Amino acid sequence: MKVPLLDLKPQYLSLKKEIDDAVQRVVDSQYFILGSDVTKLEEEIAEYLKVKFALGVSSGTDALLLSLMALGIQPGDEVIVPTYSFFATAGVVARLNAKPVFVDIDPVTFNISADLIEEKISSRTKAIIPVHLYGQSAEMGKIVELASKYNLAVIEDAAQAIGAQYKDGRCVGTIGDIGCFSFFPTKNLGGFGDGGLITTNNEKLYHIMKIMRNHGAEPKYYHKIVGGNFRLDTLQAAVLRVKLPHLNSWSEKRRQNAIKYNNYFIESGLSEKVGVLKFDSKNKVLLPKAVYSHLESILNYHIYNQYIIRVEKRDQLVEYLKKNDIGCEIYYPVPFHRQACFSYLKNNDGEFPNANFAAEHSLALPIYPELNDEQIKHVVYTIKKFYFE
Ligand SMILES: Cc1ncc(COP(=O)(O)O)c(C=O)c1O
Structure with a gap:
């Protein structure tokens, strides 16, 4: 008997007509960047997660990178991450020439050991990135408490955990300052290519990230800040909207x-x-x-x-x-x-x-x-x- 690690075909076949129609609708419109499918996906996921703002972005990695950029993480700043995760969690920190500071994991949950974070906090620490590894919430209560004690930002790496809940019933990605999700095809909500999403309850951060998603332009071609191309494709949003329910x-x-x-x-x-x-x-x-x-x-x-x-x-x-x-x-x-x-x-x-x-x-x-x-x-x-x- 063959048992593949993952077989995406049965899921596609179960929704083939709706997905094919959604893709065709986008192709017919010839509108491929952001647009109403992305806006609607953002609204639908914000409602699903019970968070104020959601922002479709190009990948889970870019969600993390954009979050750090929006928080103003500078070369030499320190960001605390679990030492055990997918590479992107630490990679984005290093890409900004900031220093990833590693913390061991809890042996039961595989998530960052909240009890070991405080000893790693220094005067240069700016943020903590807990990862909800494999789809289970990290110990957010203790992490948020420490972050407020030391005035640190919390970016939740919820790339693997859309719909997972912390023990108080809140969805992961809505508890810290910013939540980052991935729509990589292997995720529980997977697109037909790369995609990601950022969540926040902070209107100011949302506004900055929305501008930075599109090169920091506001209005078009006028730049007070430097962003990048972190946009989500319309086609991905259309497929994800069929899958979300x-x-x-x-x-x-x-x-x-x-x-x-x-x-x-x-x-x-x-x-x-x-x-x-x-x-x-x-x-x-x-x-x-x-x-x-x-x-x-x-x-x-x-x-x-x-x-x-x-x-x-x-x-x-x-x-x-x-x-x-x-x-x-x-x-x-x-x-x-x-x-x-x-x-x-x-x-x-x-x-x-x-x-x-x-x-x-x-x-x-x-x-x-x-x-x-x-x-x-x-x-x-x-x-x-x-x-x-
Ligand atoms: C924990 C974690 N963080 C970040 C990412 C990056 O997401 P993406 O592949 O969409 O860039 C992943 C994806 O595999 C992940 O598992």
Whole structure:
């Protein structure tokens, strides 16, 4: 049985007519940059997330870069980021010649360890970028509290987490000063190419970012500030507007798939329960835990953009799964403090044990909504064969 890491075709086929019509409508109009589809998408997502302002941009990476530019981050400023995330989270900081300051992750959630942030704050610190990794909220309460104590901006990297909720029920990306989202095709809400979105409740920041999205022009061809081309394509917005009403049901299916995985791993004897952090004879596979999932509510709503296990002999398992036609991926093999491009920061590897453990043992399994029960069971029992045969 073949189980790809992600198969986008069933989702497209289920909405083919609406999507094709939306694309044709844009093609017929011959209007391809921003326009009413982008404005409507912004309004619809602002309503969905319950935030005042949303701004469609060219990618999740550009959402982060534009946020830092709008906050006036300067060369030499420090920005605190988790050491374990997709490269863009730290890359945007370095691109402005500011200094990314790395913090280890929490071993349960894989998100920035809020308790380790304060010791990294200096007189040069200007902002914190918590990442809601894999689709689960970071510990926003503590982060926002620290930020207000030290007068820092909070930019939420919600690229993987559209629709995820913090434990108080607020959507991620609406809690800090700015939220950044990605519509990369693999995301729960994925476009037909690159795209992203910025959210904020701050009217002044919204206005600055809106101008900076289009080279800082206001009015056209008059520039008080320098921006860039951070615009979202009309075609992407038209496709995303068709998909948005289905986002909740897709995320819910991912959550159900995560529960099925957990149950099959426990049934198979590879794991004892969720949230175990050390390997032993009863836990060959460490299962992800949505914190507070014991509460019978939608609080701390994890949208499972990725379902991540931690395993021993990970790299051999990857080879074995590939040989058996099962897709998997390592998100991420190298934390920022170990990246060659950041060696100039001279970080101490021993300071980041949880990120190092994650980098050496994490493995993403297929979790997309259309996956069926048989496929999930097959993945788990193929992994069992690897360890016990
Ligand atoms: C955590 C995180 N931040 C930022 C990004 C960048 O988004 P994009 O690929 O749309 O530029 C991604 C995308 O993969 C991501 O996962």
